[in-house]
Amino acid sequence: MAENAVIFKGTKDGLYIILKEEMDLSTIKYNLEKKIKPSKRFFEGANIMNFKGKKLTQDEFDELKEIMEQEYGMTVIGSYNDKDYPVHEEHRGAKKPEILEQLPFDNVHKGEALIVRATLRSGQLIQYKGDVVVIGDVNPGAHIKSAGSVIVMGTVRGIIQAGANGDYGAFIVAYKMQPSQLRIGDIITRSPDGMGSKSDNPEIALVKQGMIVVEPYLKNR
Amino acid sequence: MGEVIVVTSGKGGVGKTTTTANIGTGLALKGKSVVLVDADIGLRNLDVVMGLENRIVYDLVDVVEGVCRQRQALIKDKRFPNLYLLPAAQTKDKNAVNPEQMQKLTGDLAEEFDYVILDCPAGIEQGFKNAIAGANKAIVVTTPEVSAVRDADRIIGLLEASGLRNPMLIINRIKMDMVKRGDMMNIDDMIDILAIDLLGVVPDDDLIVVSTNRGEPVIAIEQSLAGQAYRNIVRRVLGEDIPFMNLESEDGFFKRVAKLFGLNKKKQ
Numbered sequence: 001m002a003e004n005a006v007i008f009k010g011t012k013d014g015l016y017i018i019l020k021e022e023m024d025l026s027t028i029k030y031n032l033e034k035k036i037k038p039s040k041r042f043f044e045g046a047n048i049m050n051f052k053g054k055k056l057t058q059d060e061f062d063e064l065k066e067i068m069e070q071e072y073g074m075t076v077i078g079s080y081n082d083k084d085y086p087v088h089e090e091h092r093g094a095k096k097p098e099i100l101e102q103l104p105f106d107n108v109h110k111g112e113a114l115i116v117r118a119t120l121r122s123g124q125l126i127q128y129k130g131d132v133v134v135i136g137d138v139n140p141g142a143h144i145k146s147a148g149s150v151i152v153m154g155t156v157r158g159i160i161q162a163g164a165n166g167d168y169g170a171f172i173v174a175y176k177m178q179p180s181q182l183r184i185g186d187i188i189t190r191s192p193d194g195m196g197s198k199s200d201n202p203e204i205a206l207v208k209q210g211m212i213v214v215e216p217y218l219k220n221r
Numbered sequence: 222m223g224e225v226i227v228v229t230s231g232k233g234g235v236g237k238t239t240t241t242a243n244i245g246t247g248l249a250l251k252g253k254s255v256v257l258v259d260a261d262i263g264l265r266n267l268d269v270v271m272g273l274e275n276r277i278v279y280d281l282v283d284v285v286e287g288v289c290r291q292r293q294a295l296i297k298d299k300r301f302p303n304l305y306l307l308p309a310a311q312t313k314d315k316n317a318v319n320p321e322q323m324q325k326l327t328g329d330l331a332e333e334f335d336y337v338i339l340d341c342p343a344g345i346e347q348g349f350k351n352a353i354a355g356a357n358k359a360i361v362v363t364t365p366e367v368s369a370v371r372d373a374d375r376i377i378g379l380l381e382a383s384g385l386r387n388p389m390l391i392i393n394r395i396k397m398d399m400v401k402r403g404d405m406m407n408i409d410d411m412i413d414i415l416a417i418d419l420l421g422v423v424p425d426d427d428l429i430v431v432s433t434n435r436g437e438p439v440i441a442i443e444q445s446l447a448g449q450a451y452r453n454i455v456r457r458v459l460g461e462d463i464p465f466m467n468l469e470s471e472d473g474f475f476k477r478v479a480k481l482f483g484l485n486k487k488k489q
Contacts, residue, residue: 123264124312125312140269143312179275180274180277181276181277181278190275190276
């Protein structure tokens with residue numbers, strides 16, 4: 001497939017041009033022209049990290065680099081020698097800066113959390129031995145069962161069970177709390193019948209004096 | 222020993238759940254002890270239609286698996302005397318139970334209640350087989366559409382093959398004015414094809430939608446036509462001989478009742 005002789009690939013390091021192995025240089029040049037010409041203005045000024053794929057000779061590399069820079073106004077950053085050692089490979093070996101733990105006060109909970117980036121729909125059950133964070137909604141009929149606390153960055157309409165192993169200190173937080181049922185430890189509570197007034201504020205459910213209490217956690221809003 | 226009645230249809234969306242909820246509520250209003258069993262594991266609805274969704278803690282699968290005692294999973298409907306619901310599990314599927322387990326479950330329930338009413342899932346697969354396993358009576362619900370009638374026919378065949386003889390028919394969501402114009406299948410045609418006893422005909426009624434969304438069975442709404450139809454059906458289930466007004470005077474009955482409530486003004 002001649003169309004795939006040349007592929008522009010964006011990576012987190014920058015733009016690479018991937019050349020198909022079996023193509024000869026003239027095909028590559030033809031395909032580059034075909035790809036870039038129609039949108040020359042788009043490519044102008046772009047930085048090309050390097051070429052990938054087909055093994056090039058020094059001369060071929062220089063020729064391609066010249067074409068890119070002279071005819072299309074792009075800059076090729078990489079050099080022939082590091083062609084097969086992409087830039088990000090170098091970074092990979094580098095030592096990541098370590099984040100040291102710094103806990104300025106006591107009211108901090110440390111533990112494993114499961115992060116769910118989806119809306120949980122009816123019939124979906126999530127069980128986890130730690131905390132659960134949902135970035136999305138929990139719809140009616142969906143069920144979260146967590147040994148720790150549950151945080152929902154969305155609307156809770158289903159059943160949330162926190163502290164499922166009997167931890168009454170677990171809590172449930174949601175942007176919008178409209179659950180069909182909340183459970184903490186073995187305490188169960190449900191929404192009052194008759195769909196009363198619903199709070200638009202983020203709320204927290206926790207155990208107070210043996211009962212589950214739902215209240216805003218941003219007190220002064 | 223109470224009666225175990227399965228409400229089934231083959232096709233989805235014809236009103237099995239609504240029928241189950243209303244017959245169950247009606248029987249409870251008549252002083253019978255009733256338990257409604259949602260056999261639609263994974264797609265439960267009966268709890269929502271009954272307005273009991275947020276009271277579910279344990280479900281049918283928990284009972285079958287021995288996670289809880291039967292009594293713990295039964296939700297008492299506080300609005301009606303002696304009406305209980307055994308909800309289905311939502312996070313499992315039909316294969317979570319087998320027909321033998323259902324047989325035992327319904328058998329245990331029948332010892333405690335006058336009526337065990339099972340809301341069968343659509344289809345003829347595992348869920349259907351589970352639902353009919355313990356039943357000793359069947360109610361087939363259909364609507365006046367060829368597809369629904371075709372499926373009802375298939376279901377009746379399957380019921381008879383598994384020993385549930387003489388199922389009873391409920392024709393749901395009929396619009397008499399359309400039947401009269403010849404735009405909808407009429408009752409006699411359907412009985413001709415299906416050849417089983419008619420238990421009742423329920424007219425199409427906007428109040429069904431309202432009551433379903435509110436979680437209050439329409440049978441408790443005095444002025445509802447569908448509610449009246451369900452009240453008659455309940456009395457027939459109890460063995461009373463309520464005449465089929467709609468059959469004797471075709472659409473006359475509905476017209477009369479409609480006129481009574483001033484419903485005939487809105488033309489379809």
